Amino acid sequence: MANRLDKILSTMGYGSRKQVKELVKSGSVTVDGEVIKDSSIHVDTNVQNVYVNGEKIEYKEYVYIMMNKPRGVISATEDEFGHETVIDLLDDRYQGYKLSCAGRLDIDTEGLMIISNDGQLVHSIISPKKQVVKKYYCIVENVITDKDMREFEKGVVLADGYKCLPARLEKISDKEAFVYITEGKFHQIKRMFYARRNNVRYLKRVQIGGLELDAELDTGEYRELLEDEIKKIFG
Ligand code: URA
Secondary structure, eight states: OOOOOOHHHHHTTTTOOHOOOOOOOHHOOEEEEEOOOOOTTOOOOOTSSSSEEEEEEESSSOOEEEEEOOOTOBBBSTTTTOOBBTTTTGGGGGTTTOEESSOOOOOOEEEEEEEOHHHHHHHHHHHHHTTEEEEEEEEEESSSOOOHHHHHHHBBBBBBSSSSOEEEEEEEETTTEEEEEEEOOOTTHHHHHHHHHHHEEEEEEEETTTOOOOOOOTTTOOOEEHHHHHHHHOO
């Protein structure tokens, strides 16, 4: 798809639209071997070769990133209290994209974050209507009971009276479980256990739809998703 040259270059970190205009005017940019002086032209980087100061640029309209979010980092684009955000962890080449997180994780929750500038995909992952299942690994304070499992299945009623959509609680050991939910209310899993007189001690998101967190990614690490992995989300 064709996009304005100034949009492409500013997204890729070559400066503001105004700075990019100057850069292009100075003769530093070629398209298919020809020096271009007008930054408002439309270019399709899938079929045309764009070079800046002799370096080929690889532009993608959409980026899809999988991150293993560490504790202590906020899953938002900015934080009013100055905490580090997942966007801060990304390389400079992603900073020009208008990225957002597909579903928030608490500051002390780890695991799978999908970060993208594809608003439609982000919305589809979050929307309860789409029923995309999010799987979490949890360690809790007290022993998980059969009654807890039944209550999760029925829909736990939180302290504020909200009745959660049915969820699955799969016990791994007395105090360890996988929880599967299709909605993402604030502190949802912590509040679900709290309503069952239990407390979450450790929480990690391990899967979104059919996409599992890459076990090769240490906390804080990330990589771009492959095309078939994006499809896997909606499975
Ligand atoms: N539920 C929570 O309580 N916290 C999270 O970060 C995600 C789900």
